[in-house]
Amino acid sequence: MTILDKIIEHKIKEVATRKEYLPISKLEQRPLFDIAPLSAKAWVTSPNRSGIIAEFKRKSPSKGLINGNVKVSDVTSAYVEAGASAISVLTDEEFFGGSVDDLLASRGVHRAPLLRKDFVVDEYQLIEAKSIGADLVLLIAACLEPKKLKELAMTAKNLGLEVLMEVHNEDELKGHLNEHLDLVGVNNRNLKTFEVSVETSKRLSSLIPNEFLKISESGISDPSTIRELKDFGFDGFLIGENFMKTEDPGKACKEFIEAI
Numbered sequence: 001m002t003i004l005d006k007i008i009e010h011k012i013k014e015v016a017t018r019k020e021y022l023p024i025s026k027l028e029q030r031p032l033f034d035i036a037p038l039s040a041k042a043w044v045t046s047p048n049r050s051g052i053i054a055e056f057k058r059k060s061p062s063k064g065l066i067n068g069n070v071k072v073s074d075v076t077s078a079y080v081e082a083g084a085s086a087i088s089v090l091t092d093e094e095f096f097g098g099s100v101d102d103l104l105a106s107r108g109v110h111r112a113p114l115l116r117k118d119f120v121v122d123e124y125q126l127i128e129a130k131s132i133g134a135d136l137v138l139l140i141a142a143c144l145e146p147k148k149l150k151e152l153a154m155t156a157k158n159l160g161l162e163v164l165m166e167v168h169n170e171d172e173l174k175g176h177l178n179e180h181l182d183l184v185g186v187n188n189r190n191l192k193t194f195e196v197s198v199e200t201s202k203r204l205s206s207l208i209p210n211e212f213l214k215i216s217e218s219g220i221s222d223p224s225t226i227r228e229l230k231d232f233g234f235d236g237f238l239i240g241e242n243f244m245k246t247e248d249p250g251k252a253c254k255e256f257i258e259a260i
């Protein structure tokens, strides 16, 4: 059983419990459910912004504890201040040490597009994402059948959320593309082996149709990599650990953006 299988197995149980505890009708009553969403697509391509999607991640299955000493509100507001185009907050508790409360805390301190980073397996999580103030959601091709991914993408769009689909190889990309996606992310980290290679982004770039924004995800630690990836047509860059592993992630993000 791979780590991804374990995460999904756990997630299905977790969602069943959440649904019982807080039904959809209650989520729809939350005040944030009705706020107008922000467009990550617009912010990622804005000439006034960096294209960096800066992530708040305390721990991960591949690295263990990354940073247990910083506050999500401090870090994510500093990311926005530094010029990030969007913010990603992990909401998975079991494997990444995040929470829905982390995303809510982040929503309270800035008005940049906010990605709910989790393993979406059920439409409940999309409604929940909207109810806590997220603007976009991640759908991972490796976790979802093409038909299911497309249905979830359509539901997300109907809620006013944008959709980032994540792939890490040619087959996932070809099999899962559909008209409801906004951004396509290439994960440089193989979720089965944890190996990281930016070459994956370069290899897949020409296979992503131009109607989708191209995002390169994971393992980026050098501003020169951003310049290289831009030449391959990438618009956005998802960076977590490189910032989070420092004492002051906001400052690390600022220095990185200044060096692009």
Ligand SMILES: O=P(O)(O)OC[C@@H](O)[C@@H](O)c1c[nH]c2ccccc12
Pocket (backbone or CB within 6 Å): 055, 057, 117, 118, 140, 166, 187, 217, 218, 219, 220, 238, 239, 240, 241, 242
């Ligand atoms: O910390 P990194 O290597 O900069 O990676 C960030 C982000 O891409 C990574 O956290 C990620 C990409 N896809 C995911 C799916 C689930 C959880 C986490 C992720």
